[in-house]
Amino acid sequence: MKDILIAGCMSLALLLAGCASQPATNPLAERQELKIDPDVLYTLTVTELYEERLSQPGGSSLLQIQFAVEAHSDAELAWKVTWFDERGMAVKGVGDAYRRASLLMGQNRFFKATAPHPRVTSYQLHLREPQ
Amino acid sequence: MLKRAIVLSASVLVLAGCATPTRYVDPAADNGPVAMTMDYRDFEKAASEAVDDMLASGAVSNPNGGRYIMVVSRINNDTMQRIDTDQLTKKIRVALLRSGKVVTTTAVGLNGAEDEMTMRARELRNSEEFDQSGVQKKGTLQAPDLSLSGKILQRNHKVGDEQQVEYYIQLSLTDLATGLAFWEGETPIIKRGSNDSVSW
Structure with missing residues (x-):
């Protein structure tokens, strides 16, 4: 009788564990939306960073970001956007490479990027100097 | 003759040692030179x-x-x-x-289907060797938009x-x-x- 009771309790515990929701993942460090390498800051300033959700004909929407930079001198820039879903997992786009851009002194340039999937809810924009 | 062979082998080894080693390039962090x-x-x-x-x-x-x-x-x-x-x-x-x-x-292309197996698999229709329940039926392919x-x-x-x-x-x-x-x-x-x- 006692064995049956123990076995029953264990089965119930296993069942409940299986039904339990997955524990939430915690980032080890807060992720910044805009990450700029210090070397880049000598040559340019990020003057704008906008985001909006673009409505799509099927009813879904896509995250789009736009940023603007102003160059203090002729400069080369490399930039990349990494996209994340609601759970913080990275969503793949076409490739992982940095996009390069050239800036003339005093020039304002605007760059846009569109999320590769409607489930994207956040992003990280990284600016660096191409070597 | 032997001396010459040894010198030649040593030179080859030295030159091979100086050659740029082959390395992997990570497309996500490639700072390599640009080709024309x-x-x-x-x-x-x-x-x-x-x-x-x-x-x-x-x-x-x-x-x-x-x-x-x-x-x-x-x-x-x-x-x-x-x-x-x-x-x-x-x-x-x-x-x-x-x-x-x-x-x-991949079933349609200018020079024929990209994957010819789509049509080949349909040639199994009416073959007594194949279980016909698994053979693709007529009218299942989808035309491109x-x-x-x-x-x-x-x-x-x-x-x-x-x-x-x-x-x-x-x-x-x-x-x-x-x-x-x-x-x-x-x-x-x-x-x-x-x-x-x-x-x-």
Whole structure:
């Protein structure tokens, strides 16, 4: 009788564990939306960073970001956007490479990027100097 | 004679030791020099810009819900290089598939089906050797809604002591029901470098 009771309790515990929701993942460090390498800051300033959700004909929407930079001198820039879903997992786009851009002194340039999937809810924009 | 062989072997070994070692290149962090020819970075840039623009324009979002079916038509290579245009179209196909908005058919193509097995598998119909419940039925293939076509152009110029090579990657996405291009894009890739560099 006692064995049956123990076995029953264990089965119930296993069942409940299986039904339990997955524990939430915690980032080890807060992720910044805009990450700029210090070397880049000598040559340019990020003057704008906008985001909006673009409505799509099927009813879904896509995250789009736009940023603007102003160059203090002729400069080369490399930039990349990494996209994340609601759970913080990275969503793949076409490739992982940095996009390069050239800036003339005093020039304002605007760059846009569109999320590769409607489930994207956040992003990280990284600016660096191409070597 | 033996002395000469030893000296020669030693020289070969020394030279081999000085050679640049072969190494992997991570496409996500490649700071390597730029070639005058089109390399993987150029295809990635063109594909990224095309997919970004296609998604943002809404051209690949089916207003009736569900996914559009796309077929890859002809991408003309009008450059001096031997280019497999799949390097470009595959990236676009993969990204559009991942977006959940477009799926590409491999059952139709200008030079026959990309995957001939779709039709070959149907030849098993009425074969007594095969369990007919698993054989594909008639009328299950889906016709494409959209067609991706394009051209890669190259123009060379002499600019002072240097040469300038211009590549233009032009793409069109045609609605097969109406024949209208729902989306069009062009990515210029301009390179300037030594006259000694070759671009073919």
